[in-house]
Amino acid sequence: MAAADDLIAFLAPKLGTEIHVGPWLAVDQGRIDAFAAATGDIQWIHTDPERARHESPYGTTIAHGFLTLSLLPFLTEANAPGQFERNYPGMRLRVNYGLNRVRFPAPVKTGSRIRARTVLAALEPLGAAVQITYEITVEIEGEAKPACVVEQLFRLSP
Template sequence: MAKLTLTTIRDFVGEDLGTSDWVIVDQSMIDQFATCTGDKQWIHIDPDRASRESPAGATIAHGFLSLSLIAPLGMDLGLAPVDASAVFNYGLDKVRFLTPVKSGSRVRLQISMTSVEPKDNGRLLIKGNAILEIENSQTPALVAETLTLVVP
């Protein structure tokens, strides 16, 4: 895990910040996400139908559920400088959903820092490259360019 500070953050540009622990994306997590978002498509919440009709042969996580894992796993990897007063998800420049995450799969995050851009009032904009891997899959679930705003 990286130990970024406001003083050393630029030293990590171009560096891999690490790989997170595995997280299980189970049916309970998928169902909770469906309830929160109102996205209750059968491919996500009906295991019986999904096993019969889905190309994946099982229910799959919502793409945005997979995407939402980047923030907490990135924080676990130390993306936020330890001496910052606040760190905000500022957005995404590119996201590509490459492989569906089947219910019961384990995923983990690899993240690297591609740039740090100074903003007004001493704030910094971190651009990162995030890859959400699926255990035993050659192709990741998604790749994304992340933007994180750091407030000193």
């Protein structure tokens, strides 16, 4: 229990604040096509640039919402070297517990750059473990609306 209490004491001053801004990532057609192939979601709005140019309200192909969501580990640098040790002292294991809310307010057009902003939203002790809730906003460079807004939960154990 001490490790959980120590982690909560370490993180509590950061509650409600932006704790990380990730790197920009360009979302190109190759990445979109690879995601379509991996998931079987080959809808033309994602995979047919010529048709999208003429028929899509966006004038181009767009990334799958779930592609944007699947990029969260990269966009938040969740697994960058040293990140775990710096942000979760005393813990040895982090498990993705799931998502509370996911919204895709704006499409990610092919060639756009996106990045994630992370706010520490909640901390909850769970015996020897701690549950952390992050509010993550994936922004699109030059756009007013974000690509994705999500609450992500992790459970950390000593």
